[in-house]
Amino acid sequence: MLLKLIRVVSIVLCLMVIPNLSSGDGTHILHAQQEIPSYAKWGSLAVRKTKERYPNAEIVDYLHIGKEYGTKISTEKFKLWLRQNGKEFGVFIDIQFETESEKLLDIKFRETDR
Template identity: 60%
Template sequence: MIKILLSVQLIYGLCLFGDLPFFNLNNVIKAQQEVPPYAKWGQIALKKTKEKYPQADIVDYLHIGKEKGTEHSTEKFKLWLKEDSKEFGVLVDITFHNETEQIMDINYTESMR
């Protein structure tokens, strides 16, 4: 009898609180659909790094930030690569013209951490 009573209370509680905003599936779907503004530059960083280090696998990716200038800006990323038994980081800075988004320069700096 106690099990039935607890089950009924649990079902009632789920029905009562099931429509709260933090349980709303629509919010989860919306959050998954938002694309960060640096995504385009991240894809370029991944592609260009793979071209520069064709034998390495990219195992991790981090957007460090953006340095915004009046005419040019730089998106900064850190990629973690693995080649054979060696693992190393590569800092990738993509500098581009703000208005046209034309890439001005891509700089690679290897790091051990």
């Protein structure tokens, strides 16, 4: 019972102190919540499909190149950098989908040495 009371008091004290943290120079630290980018689900798909296509490779870098908007079909473009058997190479991934419904249409892979 006493331990439970001490734990509750400790938590309450922490909750009272944490919002008042400052950086030491009098400015307050604010922790903003990051917004999830619109391409996040396509990026996850690009990583997952790349792992399936190159199961023995390690993904060492990830880049969202951009989106090509179309009235009917749009394309999200990514570049992943892979390491496999001591060799590094890039893979461009283009994910095509219906613009309005976001239904997946096609995924294209293209290797590059840069």
